[in-house]
Amino acid sequence: MAEKLRKRIAEIQTKLKAEPEKAMVSITAASRAVDGQSWLSEVRVRDHLVTMDLPPNFAGTDRGPKPTEFLLVALATCHEVTYRVVAESLGIALDSVSVTVTGVSDARGFIGLDDRVRPGFLEVRGTVTLDTPASEADVERLRQMVEKHCPVLDDLRAPVPVTMEVVRARRAAKSAVR
Protein backbone atom coordinates (compact mmCIF):
# COMPACT_ATOMS: atom_id res chain seq x y z
CA MET A 1 0.00 0.00 0.00
CA ALA A 2 2.86 2.33 0.83
CA GLU A 3 3.47 3.48 -2.72
CA LYS A 4 -0.20 3.86 -3.57
CA LEU A 5 -0.74 5.83 -0.39
CA ARG A 6 2.27 8.08 -0.95
CA LYS A 7 1.00 8.83 -4.44
CA ARG A 8 -2.50 9.55 -3.18
CA ILE A 9 -1.27 11.90 -0.44
CA ALA A 10 0.83 13.81 -2.99
CA GLU A 11 -2.19 14.06 -5.31
CA ILE A 12 -4.41 15.36 -2.51
CA GLN A 13 -1.78 17.92 -1.46
CA THR A 14 -1.38 19.19 -5.02
CA LYS A 15 -5.13 19.41 -5.51
CA LEU A 16 -5.79 21.25 -2.23
CA LYS A 17 -2.95 23.69 -2.82
CA ALA A 18 -4.45 24.59 -6.19
CA GLU A 19 -8.07 24.59 -5.03
CA PRO A 20 -8.26 25.19 -1.26
CA GLU A 21 -12.03 25.64 -1.50
CA LYS A 22 -12.25 21.90 -2.23
CA ALA A 23 -10.73 21.14 1.19
CA MET A 24 -14.07 21.46 3.02
CA VAL A 25 -15.30 18.01 4.01
CA SER A 26 -18.72 17.29 5.47
CA ILE A 27 -19.66 13.95 7.05
CA THR A 28 -22.92 12.80 8.63
CA ALA A 29 -24.15 10.10 11.03
CA ALA A 30 -27.84 9.36 11.67
CA SER A 31 -28.92 7.27 14.63
CA ARG A 32 -32.29 5.63 15.15
CA ALA A 33 -33.53 3.48 18.01
CA VAL A 34 -34.40 0.01 16.69
CA ASP A 35 -37.41 -0.27 19.03
CA GLY A 36 -38.74 1.29 22.21
CA GLN A 37 -38.01 -1.87 24.20
CA SER A 38 -34.22 -1.74 24.32
CA TRP A 39 -31.32 0.68 24.00
CA LEU A 40 -30.30 -0.88 20.69
CA SER A 41 -29.67 1.79 18.07
CA GLU A 42 -28.59 1.68 14.44
CA VAL A 43 -26.44 4.43 13.04
CA ARG A 44 -26.09 5.03 9.32
CA VAL A 45 -22.81 6.52 8.07
CA ARG A 46 -22.67 6.56 4.26
CA ASP A 47 -23.28 2.88 3.37
CA HIS A 48 -22.19 1.58 6.78
CA LEU A 49 -24.52 0.52 9.57
CA VAL A 50 -23.12 0.68 13.09
CA THR A 51 -24.83 -0.99 16.07
CA MET A 52 -24.85 0.74 19.47
CA ASP A 53 -26.19 -0.79 22.67
CA LEU A 54 -25.70 -0.36 26.40
CA PRO A 55 -24.17 -3.00 28.69
CA PRO A 56 -26.25 -5.05 31.15
CA ASN A 57 -25.34 -2.78 34.10
CA PHE A 58 -27.46 -0.12 32.39
CA ALA A 59 -30.34 -2.46 31.53
CA GLY A 60 -28.95 -2.92 28.02
CA THR A 61 -28.63 -6.02 25.83
CA ASP A 62 -24.97 -5.37 24.97
CA ARG A 63 -25.20 -6.04 21.25
CA GLY A 64 -22.63 -3.33 20.50
CA PRO A 65 -20.32 -0.80 22.16
CA LYS A 66 -21.79 2.12 24.11
CA PRO A 67 -21.47 5.73 22.88
CA THR A 68 -18.36 6.72 24.85
CA GLU A 69 -16.65 3.54 23.67
CA PHE A 70 -17.18 4.68 20.07
CA LEU A 71 -15.43 7.92 20.98
CA LEU A 72 -12.38 5.91 22.07
CA VAL A 73 -12.63 3.82 18.88
CA ALA A 74 -12.49 7.11 16.95
CA LEU A 75 -9.45 8.34 18.89
CA ALA A 76 -7.49 5.07 18.68
CA THR A 77 -8.06 4.58 14.94
CA CYS A 78 -7.53 8.25 14.09
CA HIS A 79 -4.23 8.21 15.91
CA GLU A 80 -3.22 4.98 14.16
CA VAL A 81 -4.08 6.37 10.72
CA THR A 82 -2.35 9.69 11.42
CA TYR A 83 0.85 7.87 12.45
CA ARG A 84 0.82 5.93 9.21
CA VAL A 85 0.09 8.96 7.01
CA VAL A 86 2.67 11.20 8.71
CA ALA A 87 5.34 8.46 8.69
CA GLU A 88 4.72 8.06 4.98
CA SER A 89 5.00 11.76 4.23
CA LEU A 90 8.13 12.19 6.40
CA GLY A 91 9.69 9.10 4.80
CA ILE A 92 10.04 7.31 8.15
CA ALA A 93 9.72 3.51 7.96
CA LEU A 94 6.92 2.23 10.19
CA ASP A 95 6.31 -1.53 10.20
CA SER A 96 3.31 -1.41 12.47
CA VAL A 97 1.42 0.79 14.89
CA SER A 98 -1.23 -0.08 17.44
CA VAL A 99 -3.01 2.23 19.86
CA THR A 100 -4.75 1.57 23.18
CA VAL A 101 -6.71 4.35 24.86
CA THR A 102 -8.45 4.46 28.23
CA GLY A 103 -10.92 7.10 29.29
CA VAL A 104 -11.93 7.79 32.88
CA SER A 105 -15.18 9.45 33.88
CA ASP A 106 -17.25 10.03 37.00
CA ALA A 107 -20.75 8.62 36.51
CA ARG A 108 -22.22 11.24 38.86
CA GLY A 109 -21.85 13.82 36.07
CA PHE A 110 -24.02 11.88 33.62
CA ILE A 111 -26.54 10.72 36.23
CA GLY A 112 -26.89 14.33 37.41
CA LEU A 113 -25.99 13.73 41.05
CA ASP A 114 -23.42 16.53 41.27
CA ASP A 115 -23.34 19.53 38.93
CA ARG A 116 -19.68 20.15 39.71
CA VAL A 117 -18.76 16.85 38.04
CA ARG A 118 -18.46 17.00 34.26
CA PRO A 119 -20.38 14.31 32.33
CA GLY A 120 -17.53 13.78 29.86
CA PHE A 121 -14.12 12.21 30.33
CA LEU A 122 -12.00 13.52 33.20
CA GLU A 123 -8.99 12.33 31.27
CA VAL A 124 -7.89 10.00 28.50
CA ARG A 125 -4.56 8.18 28.48
CA GLY A 126 -3.19 6.21 25.58
CA THR A 127 -0.25 4.07 24.57
CA VAL A 128 1.03 4.05 21.00
CA THR A 129 3.20 1.05 20.14
CA LEU A 130 5.46 1.58 17.14
CA ASP A 131 7.45 -1.09 15.38
CA THR A 132 10.06 0.88 13.48
CA PRO A 133 13.78 0.82 12.68
CA ALA A 134 13.80 4.65 12.84
CA SER A 135 16.13 6.65 15.09
CA GLU A 136 14.87 8.11 18.36
CA ALA A 137 15.05 11.57 16.77
CA ASP A 138 12.84 10.47 13.87
CA VAL A 139 10.34 8.83 16.22
CA GLU A 140 10.15 12.09 18.18
CA ARG A 141 9.68 14.10 14.97
CA LEU A 142 6.89 11.73 13.97
CA ARG A 143 5.24 11.97 17.39
CA GLN A 144 5.24 15.77 17.35
CA MET A 145 3.68 15.93 13.88
CA VAL A 146 0.95 13.44 14.87
CA GLU A 147 0.14 15.39 18.04
CA LYS A 148 -0.40 18.46 15.83
CA HIS A 149 -2.37 16.83 13.02
CA CYS A 150 -4.55 14.05 14.47
CA PRO A 151 -8.15 15.24 13.92
CA VAL A 152 -9.87 13.37 16.77
CA LEU A 153 -7.12 14.27 19.23
CA ASP A 154 -7.74 17.92 18.30
CA ASP A 155 -11.53 17.42 18.70
CA LEU A 156 -10.95 16.33 22.29
CA ARG A 157 -8.21 18.73 23.33
CA ALA A 158 -9.67 21.91 21.83
CA PRO A 159 -13.34 22.96 22.01
CA VAL A 160 -15.51 22.10 18.99
CA PRO A 161 -18.56 24.33 18.47
CA VAL A 162 -21.59 21.99 18.52
CA THR A 163 -25.15 23.15 17.87
CA MET A 164 -28.07 20.77 18.36
CA GLU A 165 -31.49 21.79 17.07
CA VAL A 166 -34.60 20.09 18.45
CA VAL A 167 -37.57 19.45 16.18
CA ARG A 168 -40.79 17.61 16.94
CA ALA A 169 -41.89 14.70 14.82
CA ARG A 170 -45.24 15.40 13.13
CA ARG A 171 -47.40 13.10 15.19
CA ALA A 172 -50.36 13.18 12.77
CA ALA A 173 -48.13 11.93 9.97
CA LYS A 174 -46.42 9.37 12.20
CA SER A 175 -47.51 6.20 10.43
CA ALA A 176 -46.66 7.71 7.05
CA VAL A 177 -43.28 9.03 8.19
CA ARG A 178 -42.29 5.71 9.63
Added chain:
Amino acid sequence: MAEKLRKRIAEIQTKLKAEPEKAMVSITAASRAVDGQSWLSEVRVRDHLVTMDLPPNFAGTDRGPKPTEFLLVALATCHEVTYRVVAESLGIALDSVSVTVTGVSDARGFIGLDDRVRPGFLEVRGTVTLDTPASEADVERLRQMVEKHCPVLDDLRAPVPVTMEVVRARRAAKSAVR
Protein backbone atom coordinates in the same frame (compact mmCIF):
# COMPACT_ATOMS: atom_id res chain seq x y z
CA MET B 1 -38.09 -1.22 29.02
CA ALA B 2 -39.28 2.03 30.62
CA GLU B 3 -39.98 0.53 34.02
CA LYS B 4 -36.83 -1.58 34.11
CA LEU B 5 -34.79 1.45 33.11
CA ARG B 6 -36.43 3.75 35.66
CA LYS B 7 -35.71 1.20 38.37
CA ARG B 8 -32.09 0.81 37.22
CA ILE B 9 -31.49 4.57 37.17
CA ALA B 10 -32.91 4.88 40.70
CA GLU B 11 -30.68 2.02 41.88
CA ILE B 12 -27.59 3.61 40.33
CA GLN B 13 -28.42 6.99 41.89
CA THR B 14 -28.90 5.47 45.34
CA LYS B 15 -25.68 3.48 45.06
CA LEU B 16 -23.57 6.44 43.88
CA LYS B 17 -24.99 8.74 46.53
CA ALA B 18 -23.95 6.24 49.21
CA GLU B 19 -20.61 5.33 47.65
CA PRO B 20 -19.39 8.17 45.39
CA GLU B 21 -15.99 6.47 45.07
CA LYS B 22 -17.73 3.77 42.99
CA ALA B 23 -18.67 6.40 40.40
CA MET B 24 -15.30 6.26 38.65
CA VAL B 25 -15.67 4.42 35.35
CA SER B 26 -12.77 3.39 33.14
CA ILE B 27 -13.22 2.16 29.56
CA THR B 28 -10.65 1.05 27.00
CA ALA B 29 -10.37 0.60 23.24
CA ALA B 30 -7.42 -1.13 21.51
CA SER B 31 -6.87 -0.79 17.77
CA ARG B 32 -4.66 -2.95 15.61
CA ALA B 33 -4.01 -2.79 11.87
CA VAL B 34 -5.15 -6.03 10.24
CA ASP B 35 -2.21 -6.00 7.79
CA GLY B 36 0.31 -3.59 6.34
CA GLN B 37 -1.40 -3.66 2.95
CA SER B 38 -4.58 -1.71 3.73
CA TRP B 39 -5.99 0.79 6.21
CA LEU B 40 -8.27 -1.86 7.69
CA SER B 41 -8.10 -1.85 11.48
CA GLU B 42 -9.83 -3.88 14.16
CA VAL B 43 -10.67 -2.28 17.48
CA ARG B 44 -11.45 -4.32 20.55
CA VAL B 45 -13.81 -2.80 23.12
CA ARG B 46 -14.71 -5.31 25.86
CA ASP B 47 -16.10 -8.25 23.83
CA HIS B 48 -16.93 -6.14 20.79
CA LEU B 49 -14.87 -5.94 17.64
CA VAL B 50 -15.27 -2.78 15.56
CA THR B 51 -13.97 -2.48 11.98
CA MET B 52 -12.44 0.78 10.77
CA ASP B 53 -11.35 1.48 7.21
CA LEU B 54 -10.80 4.49 4.99
CA PRO B 55 -12.87 5.31 1.89
CA PRO B 56 -11.55 4.87 -1.68
CA ASN B 57 -10.66 8.57 -2.01
CA PHE B 58 -7.94 7.90 0.56
CA ALA B 59 -6.76 4.63 -1.02
CA GLY B 60 -8.90 2.65 1.40
CA THR B 61 -11.06 -0.44 0.90
CA ASP B 62 -14.08 1.07 2.72
CA ARG B 63 -14.97 -1.96 4.82
CA GLY B 64 -16.04 0.28 7.72
CA PRO B 65 -16.49 3.90 8.78
CA LYS B 66 -13.47 6.16 9.08
CA PRO B 67 -12.28 7.50 12.48
CA THR B 68 -14.07 10.87 12.42
CA GLU B 69 -17.28 9.08 11.44
CA PHE B 70 -17.03 7.01 14.62
CA LEU B 71 -16.80 10.27 16.55
CA LEU B 72 -20.15 11.34 15.06
CA VAL B 73 -21.58 7.87 15.82
CA ALA B 74 -20.55 8.47 19.44
CA LEU B 75 -22.17 11.91 19.55
CA ALA B 76 -25.44 10.87 17.88
CA THR B 77 -25.96 7.77 20.03
CA CYS B 78 -24.85 9.49 23.25
CA HIS B 79 -27.33 12.27 22.64
CA GLU B 80 -30.08 9.74 21.86
CA VAL B 81 -29.39 7.77 25.05
CA THR B 82 -29.17 10.92 27.17
CA TYR B 83 -32.57 12.13 25.86
CA ARG B 84 -34.11 8.80 26.81
CA VAL B 85 -32.51 8.66 30.28
CA VAL B 86 -33.31 12.29 31.14
CA ALA B 87 -36.90 12.01 29.85
CA GLU B 88 -37.31 8.95 32.04
CA SER B 89 -35.96 10.65 35.15
CA LEU B 90 -38.00 13.84 34.57
CA GLY B 91 -41.12 11.75 33.91
CA ILE B 92 -41.58 13.21 30.41
CA ALA B 93 -43.15 10.82 27.89
CA LEU B 94 -40.89 10.30 24.87
CA ASP B 95 -42.14 7.91 22.18
CA SER B 96 -39.03 8.12 20.04
CA VAL B 97 -35.89 10.11 19.45
CA SER B 98 -33.50 10.12 16.51
CA VAL B 99 -30.39 12.20 16.02
CA THR B 100 -28.53 13.28 12.89
CA VAL B 101 -25.19 15.06 13.20
CA THR B 102 -22.95 16.59 10.55
CA GLY B 103 -19.35 17.62 11.08
CA VAL B 104 -17.43 19.98 8.82
CA SER B 105 -13.66 20.04 8.59
CA ASP B 106 -10.96 21.52 6.37
CA ALA B 107 -8.72 18.75 5.02
CA ARG B 108 -5.74 21.13 4.85
CA GLY B 109 -5.42 20.83 8.64
CA PHE B 110 -4.97 17.05 8.58
CA ILE B 111 -2.81 17.00 5.46
CA GLY B 112 -0.57 19.67 7.00
CA LEU B 113 -0.88 22.25 4.23
CA ASP B 114 -1.72 25.15 6.51
CA ASP B 115 -0.85 25.27 10.20
CA ARG B 116 -3.53 27.89 10.85
CA VAL B 117 -6.23 25.33 9.96
CA ARG B 118 -7.19 22.97 12.78
CA PRO B 119 -7.22 19.24 11.90
CA GLY B 120 -10.43 18.61 13.87
CA PHE B 121 -14.00 19.68 13.19
CA LEU B 122 -14.59 23.36 12.49
CA GLU B 123 -18.14 22.80 13.67
CA VAL B 124 -20.75 20.11 14.24
CA ARG B 125 -24.47 20.67 13.71
CA GLY B 126 -27.18 18.25 14.66
CA THR B 127 -30.91 17.74 14.57
CA VAL B 128 -32.76 15.90 17.31
CA THR B 129 -36.20 14.66 16.31
CA LEU B 130 -38.51 13.98 19.25
CA ASP B 131 -41.84 12.22 19.07
CA THR B 132 -43.54 13.26 22.29
CA PRO B 133 -46.91 14.43 23.59
CA ALA B 134 -45.09 16.71 26.10
CA SER B 135 -45.69 20.46 26.35
CA GLU B 136 -43.25 22.91 24.79
CA ALA B 137 -42.10 23.84 28.30
CA ASP B 138 -41.32 20.20 29.14
CA VAL B 139 -39.46 19.72 25.86
CA GLU B 140 -37.37 22.79 26.64
CA ARG B 141 -36.67 21.50 30.17
CA LEU B 142 -35.60 18.17 28.68
CA ARG B 143 -33.37 19.86 26.10
CA GLN B 144 -31.59 21.95 28.71
CA MET B 145 -30.90 18.94 30.94
CA VAL B 146 -29.52 16.94 27.99
CA GLU B 147 -27.25 19.80 26.93
CA LYS B 148 -25.80 19.76 30.46
CA HIS B 149 -25.44 16.00 30.91
CA CYS B 150 -24.60 14.40 27.55
CA PRO B 151 -21.06 12.99 28.01
CA VAL B 152 -19.88 13.07 24.37
CA LEU B 153 -21.31 16.56 23.83
CA ASP B 154 -19.23 17.67 26.83
CA ASP B 155 -16.16 15.87 25.45
CA LEU B 156 -16.43 17.98 22.29
CA ARG B 157 -17.42 21.33 23.77
CA ALA B 158 -14.98 21.39 26.68
CA PRO B 159 -11.30 20.37 26.52
CA VAL B 160 -10.47 16.80 27.60
CA PRO B 161 -6.90 16.25 28.85
CA VAL B 162 -5.41 13.57 26.60
CA THR B 163 -1.94 12.09 27.11
CA MET B 164 -0.47 9.69 24.55
CA GLU B 165 2.66 7.77 25.45
CA VAL B 166 4.82 6.30 22.68
CA VAL B 167 6.60 2.99 23.21
CA ARG B 168 8.66 0.97 20.77
CA ALA B 169 7.80 -2.64 20.05
CA ARG B 170 10.65 -4.98 20.99
CA ARG B 171 11.83 -5.85 17.51
CA ALA B 172 13.85 -8.90 18.59
CA ALA B 173 10.73 -10.48 20.05
CA LYS B 174 8.61 -9.53 17.06
CA SER B 175 7.71 -12.98 15.80
CA ALA B 176 6.86 -14.15 19.32
CA VAL B 177 4.78 -11.07 20.12
CA ARG B 178 2.73 -11.39 16.96
